[in-house]
Amino acid sequence: MNIFGQVKIGYLIAESNKFDEWIDFAQKCLGLALSERTEQHLSFRIDDYQKRLMIVKGAQEDVTHLGVQLANDAVLNEVLQRFDTRGIRYQQGCAEDAAFRGVKAFWFIRGPKDIQLEIFVDEIRSDAPLETKVSGFYTDASGMGHVALTTRKPEKMIRFWQEFFDARLTDSVEQKINGVILDVSFLRLNERHHSVAVARTRGNVQLDPIRTRVQHVNFQVLELEDVNASYQRCKDYGFNVVWDVGLHTNDREISFYVASPSDFEIELGWNPIKIDEQTWKPTKHTSISVWGHKPRKATPIHGILHEFGNVQRGLKSLKRDEYSPI
Ligand SMILES: [Fe+2]
Incomplete structure (x- = not known):
């Protein structure tokens, strides 16, 4: 089974203690839409996906997780099978973590360079209008x-x-x-x-x-x-x-x-x-x-x-x- 064309970057999570700077930067300068702000995290949208960029409170000041979207369950099963074949351990994320990412379910491995590599099929969408300083983003x-x-x-x-x-x-x-x-x-x-x-x-x-x-x-x-x-x-x-x-x-x-x-x-x-x-x-x-x-x-x-x-x-x-x- 060839899965080329059925894979795309879905979301990114970074860790930072600089929430105010991130809001100025991502929302006010680049035009991403701030959709959620709590003590512990920020979420930004660029399209009708509920989440695209999440900033989690923490000292790393770095990207920590990369979400990759797969076209359907057959592709998901294929990738999980490839992990199995290569002896790469994966786990399914819990419901709370899936909700935080704006996806219905996800699986993860310890990926290259210690970025947690996460795969998912179904995103959760938002029907709230996208408030952005730019014309929009292509996804x-x-x-x-x-x-x-x-x-x-x-x-x-x-x-x-x-x-x-x-x-x-x-x-x-x-x-x-x-x-x-x-x-x-x-x-x-x-x-x-x-x-x-x-x-x-x-x-x-x-x-x-x-x-x-x-x-x-x-x-x-x-x-x-x-x-x-x-x-x-x-x-x-x-x-x-x-x-x-x-x-x-x-x-x-x-x-x-x-x-x-x-x-x-x-x-x-x-x-x-x-x-x-x-x-x-x-x-x-x-x-x-x-x-x-x-x-x-x-x-x-x-x-x-x-x-x-x-x-x-x-x-x-x-x-x-x-x-x-x-
Ligand atoms: Fe580039």
Whole structure:
């Protein structure tokens, strides 16, 4: 059974103690709709799904859970069977946790880089109007957006998505940053150019200079104007815009990158290409952007986090092991 095209990113959970900053950032600047606020968590919507981004109170300042939506029970059973075959232990989440995620039921494993990987079939929808500063977000068959991760175990991470979710390689980018060659593999699960991007440094030792498990999360807005207006709001609020507006070489998305209050970045973009499975051939690009995406003056801490070429920080990462389920 091939499940390509029946898999999409569904939701994300991050842990943070900076609730006020997250509301300013996600709601007031990027236009996500704050739908719930308690002492313990925040929930945001971007479409008629009840939940898409949840922030849970805690000190990690990082992404902790990734929800992947499967088309139906047959696909769910197929993925669970693949976990069984590979000896990967999974559990079903409890009803309370499912409700918190805005899904009817979910199953989870300890995923690559220690992100809890969760799979579900049925989302819970909201019929409340979406109150947002932007025209809207594109999700549909493409899912919530994409995630990009740096890794010291690129082969394993890529294999994970291929083996359990039938991911396909869309293309790759090789770029030199501060003398270090960075290779990025773009994996698709459906029509979206990529749902998961896997980045690693080239050389005998694999470096991972990024503190957070996820380097960036992408949301796709409906209008180009949304990109520019959100970019301006981020600057007005003093959030750290890391890369100015630019056009990506491979997915042709016009986007900018801004550091979230928890340091991992959000890419807000418009109009990435969709892949035609009949004609697409994977290619290799030597630049990440056609124009723009210029790095802006970073704060010292962010400068370190964002520099893929910061070898000292990268070397520190050698000391910590990176978890992989396979
Ligand atoms: Fe991206």
